[in-house]
Amino acid sequence: MVLEGAVLLLEAAADRCLSILAADPAPGPEESFALSDLGLAVRLAAGQARGLLPVHIEPDDVQAPGSSQHRDNPVELVRAAEALTRTVPIEALPVGSSRVVVALCDLLREHG
Numbered sequence: 752m753v754l755e756g757a758v759l760l761l762e763a764a765a766d767r768c769l770s771i772l773a774a775d776p777a778p779g780p781e782e783s784f785a786l787s788d789l790g791l792a793v794r795l796a797a798g799q800a801r802g803l804l805p806v807h808i809e810p811d812d813v814q815a816p817g818s819s820q821h822r823d824n825p826v827e828l829v830r831a832a833e834a835l836t837r838t839v840p841i842e843a844l845p846v847g848s849s850r851v852v853v854a855l856c857d858l859l860r861e862h863g
Contacts, residue, residue, distance in 0.1 A: 753839050754800055754848060757832040757855075761797035764828035765790045771825070786825070789862050793829060796854040803845040826863050833859060 768790030772783060822828065833855040841849055 753835055754804060754844055754851075757835050757851070758797050758800045758804070760828050760832035760835065761793050761800065761855075763822070764825040764832070765794040765797060767823065767825040767828065768793065785862065789825060789829075789858070792854075792858055793825065796851055796858065799854065800848070800851045803847050803851070826859070829855060829858050830863060 768786045771778060772786050772790075777783065778786065833852070836844070836848070836852050836855065841852065
């Protein structure tokens, strides 16, 4: 359930980036670039994590963990996904999950 929850949080973060970019008034050019970069990187990490899940598991059926107070901040959603991965030993996650964890840490270092 850890990786499934992380996928949901990451997809929510990517969706939030898009909704901020589409808001009126639109963010300025620098913020738009940063949000576009973050959204794309988060979408790629979510896809990578989703690819590690067994075929029969749909993350849409899993309730995303985490506080709802930070749902408007995509970086906080990424932070929650990364924190979720730390709740179990890396060996408990599917093979290849360490790449996802590293990607999340890189994202937080760059954007957080």
